[in-house]
Amino acid sequence: MKRKNLITLGIVTTLLAGILTGCSGNSAEATKTAKSVEITNVSYDPTRELYEAYNVEFAKYWKEKTGQEVTITQSHGGSGKQARSVIEGNEADVVTLALGYDITAIQEAGLIEEGWQSEFDNNSAPYTSTIVFLVRKGNPKQITDWDDLIADGVGIITPNPKTSGGARWNYLAAWAYADQAYNHDENKILEFMKKLYSNVLVLDSGARGATTTFVENGQGDVLLAWENEAYLSMKEYPDEYEIVTPNISILAEPPVAIVDSVVDDRGTREVGAAYLEYLYSDVGQKIAGENYYRPSNPTIAENFKDVFNFDVQLATIDDELFGGWDKAQETHFNDGGTFDQIYDGEIQE
Amino acid sequence: MNKTNKKESKLVRNLLILLSIIFLFIMLVMPLVVVLSEALQKGFKLYIDAIQDKYTMKALLLTVEATVFAVIVNTVFGLFAAWSITKYHFKRKRLLTVLIDIPFAISPIIAGLVFILTFGRIGWAKEILDFLDMKIVFAVPGIILGTIFVTFPFISREIIPVLQAQGNDQEEAAAIMGASAFRIFRKVTFPQIKWAFLYGIVLCTARAMGEFGAVSVLSGHLRGKTVTLPLQVEILYSEFNFTAAFAVSSVLVILAIIILIIRNIIEHQMKKAGGNYVRKAS
Amino acid sequence: MKRSRRKQVIPGFGISMGVTLTLLSLIVLIPMASLVINASGVGFSTFWETVTDKRVLSGYYVSLLCSFTAAVVNAVFGVILAWVLVRYDFPFKRFIDGLIELPFALPTAVAGIALTNLYSDKGMIGQFLDQIGIKVAYTRIGIIIAMIFIGIPFVVRTIQPVLEDLDSQYEEAANVLGASKAKIFFRIIFPEIRPALLTGFGLAFARALGEYGSVVFIAGNMPFKTEIAPLLIMGKLEQFDYHGANAIALVMLAFAFLILFAINSLQIHYSKFTKQ
Numbered sequence: 058m059k060r061k062n063l064i065t066l067g068i069v070t071t072l073l074a075g076i077l078t079g080c081s082g083n084s085a086e087a088t089k090t091a092k093s094v095e096i097t098n099v100s101y102d103p104t105r106e107l108y109e110a111y112n113v114e115f116a117k118y119w120k121e122k123t124g125q126e127v128t129i130t131q132s133h134g135g136s137g138k139q140a141r142s143v144i145e146g147n148e149a150d151v152v153t154l155a156l157g158y159d160i161t162a163i164q165e166a167g168l169i170e171e172g173w174q175s176e177f178d179n180n181s182a183p184y185t186s187t188i189v190f191l192v193r194k195g196n197p198k199q200i201t202d203w204d205d206l207i208a209d210g211v212g213i214i215t216p217n218p219k220t221s222g223g224a225r226w227n228y229l230a231a232w233a234y235a236d237q238a239y240n241h242d243e244n245k246i247l248e249f250m251k252k253l254y255s256n257v258l259v260l261d262s263g264a265r266g267a268t269t270t271f272v273e274n275g276q277g278d279v280l281l282a283w284e285n286e287a288y289l290s291m292k293e294y295p296d297e298y299e300i301v302t303p304n305i306s307i308l309a310e311p312p313v314a315i316v317d318s319v320v321d322d323r324g325t326r327e328v329g330a331a332y333l334e335y336l337y338s339d340v341g342q343k344i345a346g347e348n349y350y351r352p353s354n355p356t357i358a359e360n361f362k363d364v365f366n367f368d369v370q371l372a373t374i375d376d377e378l379f380g381g382w383d384k385a386q387e388t389h390f391n392d393g394g395t396f397d398q399i400y401d402g403e404i405q406e
Numbered sequence: 407m408n409k410t411n412k413k414e415s416k417l418v419r420n421l422l423i424l425l426s427i428i429f430l431f432i433m434l435v436m437p438l439v440v441v442l443s444e445a446l447q448k449g450f451k452l453y454i455d456a457i458q459d460k461y462t463m464k465a466l467l468l469t470v471e472a473t474v475f476a477v478i479v480n481t482v483f484g485l486f487a488a489w490s491i492t493k494y495h496f497k498r499k500r501l502l503t504v505l506i507d508i509p510f511a512i513s514p515i516i517a518g519l520v521f522i523l524t525f526g527r528i529g530w531a532k533e534i535l536d537f538l539d540m541k542i543v544f545a546v547p548g549i550i551l552g553t554i555f556v557t558f559p560f561i562s563r564e565i566i567p568v569l570q571a572q573g574n575d576q577e578e579a580a581a582i583m584g585a586s587a588f589r590i591f592r593k594v595t596f597p598q599i600k601w602a603f604l605y606g607i608v609l610c611t612a613r614a615m616g617e618f619g620a621v622s623v624l625s626g627h628l629r630g631k632t633v634t635l636p637l638q639v640e641i642l643y644s645e646f647n648f649t650a651a652f653a654v655s656s657v658l659v660i661l662a663i664i665i666l667i668i669r670n671i672i673e674h675q676m677k678k679a680g681g682n683y684v685r686k687a688s
Numbered sequence: 689m690k691r692s693r694r695k696q697v698i699p700g701f702g703i704s705m706g707v708t709l710t711l712l713s714l715i716v717l718i719p720m721a722s723l724v725i726n727a728s729g730v731g732f733s734t735f736w737e738t739v740t741d742k743r744v745l746s747g748y749y750v751s752l753l754c755s756f757t758a759a760v761v762n763a764v765f766g767v768i769l770a771w772v773l774v775r776y777d778f779p780f781k782r783f784i785d786g787l788i789e790l791p792f793a794l795p796t797a798v799a800g801i802a803l804t805n806l807y808s809d810k811g812m813i814g815q816f817l818d819q820i821g822i823k824v825a826y827t828r829i830g831i832i833i834a835m836i837f838i839g840i841p842f843v844v845r846t847i848q849p850v851l852e853d854l855d856s857q858y859e860e861a862a863n864v865l866g867a868s869k870a871k872i873f874f875r876i877i878f879p880e881i882r883p884a885l886l887t888g889f890g891l892a893f894a895r896a897l898g899e900y901g902s903v904v905f906i907a908g909n910m911p912f913k914t915e916i917a918p919l920l921i922m923g924k925l926e927q928f929d930y931h932g933a934n935a936i937a938l939v940m941l942a943f944a945f946l947i948l949f950a951i952n953s954l955q956i957h958y959s960k961f962t963k964q
Contacts, residue, residue: 132628146522435787437837495696513921601852609789662794
């Protein structure tokens with residue numbers, strides 16, 4: 058009986074190993090041939106249309122420059138989740154994510170060298186965005202700035218900063234406003250944030266879910282959203298919504314970086330760097346603008362002045378107020394941070 | 407039987423049917439209507455375009471591949487496990503039964519994470535995989551493995567209650583008469599479990615096709631490579647492409663319906679062939 | 689696995705057990721061990737602090753309460769549905785039968801979005817419920833609805849095969865002897881389907897407990913009100929806190945494990961009385 062047992066074990070193991078090896082492979086090889094090259098861009102959503110357009114242009118440019126065919130595999134998902142997948146072994150040549158914090162996490166895992174933020178212009182953010190309000194047509198609640206949001210009876214939709222990178226920008230934008238309005242008085246700021254979040258009806262897990270809650274399910278009076286996402290909603294439903302840009306907001310800088318350990322391994326550093334560098338070219342900047350991201354090149358940005366409100370006063374994450382992503386994350390969003398203080402409560406039966 | 411008894415049973419019958427239909431209508435049919443109406447919101451042409459997209463087709467193929475693997479592996483496991491548990495006496499049977507259920511008990515996200523912690527860059531088996539030049543997570547094998555994992559207990563779980571309800575008398579009699587295990591299984595046991603087996607396969611197939619959580623963690627979302635249909639739905643949705651997302655979802659619904667038609671045909675033929683095990687009281 | 693002293697009557701124990709254990713180890717046990725190894729990387733006090741945090745406790749509570757309720761509803765309707773589908777003939781029966789697996793085939797997120805759309809106070813069903821003062825979407829009732837949806841197939845499809853194979857001679861005998869329908873059901877049929885019902889209930893319960901994709905859309909995710917434990921796990925992961933996430937995951941797994949173990953014990957308890 059024992060021998061039979063062993064035989065079976067052997068058969069099954071071989072079978073399973075066969076299954077696993079049978080379908081693996083083909084991804085790592087075939088890169089360093091001169092004729093063609095393949096890179097993977099792990100990005101967040103919603104940048105699919107941006108990179109779909111950009112990849113075509115870059116492939117043309119690269120072919121002209123080097124004669125090489127370049128194939129770009131795209132990956133899209135929530136920014137934090139995407140960063141995690143790279144840390145866990147998803148082999149990305151370049152990452153183009155929503156927050157510096159997520160790229161720093163990859164750096165801390167030892168995959169990206171320190172100083173990535175100064176590797177490209179503008180803190181390695183080729184395009185920027187900001188936080189705006191999306192309100193229903195005609196703006197029935199007369200919302201023009203942040204202090205209108207804390208009025209009684211205003212329903213706010215914003216995702217949960219714990220699970221959504223985008224929502225952290227929303228939170229910090231509100232904080233930046235309160236900091237000015239209450240003259241750096243932390244207690245008053247916290248009180249403002251508490252009031253603001255007591256008006257929040259639904260804390261969706263991601264930005265896209267929050268948009269659905271606001272747009273499809275008709276909840277709330279105002280959606281806090283990235284400017285580019287607000288425009289995408291407007292595009293889908295042209296006559297139902299308006300965008301309100303508050304007087305103070307935050308400069309959202311979605312950064313890009315080369316994943317050093319992967320490009321060194323595959324020999325794709327040159328093409329990876331060129332891929333990110335070309336985002337700053339006139340062509341790349343124009344594509345960004347067309348996809349409702351603010352181009353970092355002022356001359357190109359000028360072409361989009363009908364789309365973007367450039368009068369808004371923008372705080373940045375590196376301001377003294379926030380002190381960079383690491384500090385902001387720890388102060389506000391990690392367990393026990395200001396966000397948890399806002400939602401301190403008891404278990405409800 | 408007296409008259410009132412019959413009347414009462416007719417009332418009960420209609421009530422139960424009505425209750426079932428209402429429940430299913432509210433819980434199942436209406437959500438389905440939402441999916442289909444959203445999918446067709448912008449007209450039939452856009453619907454077809456969304457489905458014919460190159461990446462959607464690739465995602466469809468990957469979903470089918472993962473599902474086929476999951477069904478094969480789980481069938482082998484399900485039959486052996488159900489047979490072992492119900493036909494033999496051994497210690498710690500209860501523990502074994504519960505261990506088999508783990509994939510059900512575990513949140514799909516964690517199911518994905520478990521493989522990351524094993525085979526990923528931070529996993530302990532990473533070096534072995536590098537040595538063998540194998541890639542599991544963020545590649546097709548990871549997706550297949552994740553799908554097998556979440557559907558692992560389905561077939562055994564369907565068969566076990568039936569075998570428990572049947573008891574072992576017939577098998578034991580056959581064994582005493584000297585029949586081999588395989589022969590007992592084929593001649594005595596299988597006819598008893600064929601319906602449960604069929605249900606198990608259908609459930610397993612449906613669940614494998616729709617699996618999202620675990621696969622989402624293991625996939626890396628590499629477009630055209632490791633994106634399954636449910637992941638494609640997620641990507642489209644996150645892109646504010648509501649209509650296309652629901653169109654792709656409807657493909658999954660259609661796939662499910664095809665499987666159910668196949669099941670109905672098999673059921674029909676099996677019943678026609680030798681339905682002595684199905685005693686339908688109508 | 690040690691065999692008990694009694695000799696097996698049916699041959700083939702070795703090979704069946706071999707295949708079962710090998711596959712189980714490869715696909716479930718070895719990967720699961722990684723979870724335990726990883727969680728044990730932190731000290732006990734950190735682990736304890738994480739899993740007994742007030743927010744997390746509230747998460748367990750919401751998850752357990754909602755999934756239990758959903759499993760009970762599924763058990764009741766599962767029996768009715770299985771019964772109707774096996775015993776009665778009526779128009780569109782085939783169609784209805786075919787619908788049962790759909791909750792599995794539909795990606796959970798799509799189910800969540802569709803259900804929220806229906807049950808929000810502007811939705812097709814939700815607006816009527818809103819008029820009588822019941823809010824479904826963004827409340828715990830919404831969570832329960834989503835959990836019912838994903839669990840429907842479990843109970844129906846475990847009971848159905850048992851009912852189909854059920855020998856009708858006892859029923860007929862009881863009928864002839866003049867027993868009422870209700871009595872026949874509870875005395876003769878119910879004990880037969882009990883193991884399957886318990887299995888289905890347990891599976892629906894455990895599945896609902898771990899469900900994330902569909903629930904986050906309909907829940908509203910408000911801390912202490914509608915925040916489920918799997919969402920807290922996601923929150924930890926988003927902070928790159930693997931240990932914290934694993935700690936909560938292990939506790940959730942323990943809950944599910946206990947539920948299934950209890951149900952298995954019940955099953956074995958009953959089968960000792962009915963068989964032999």
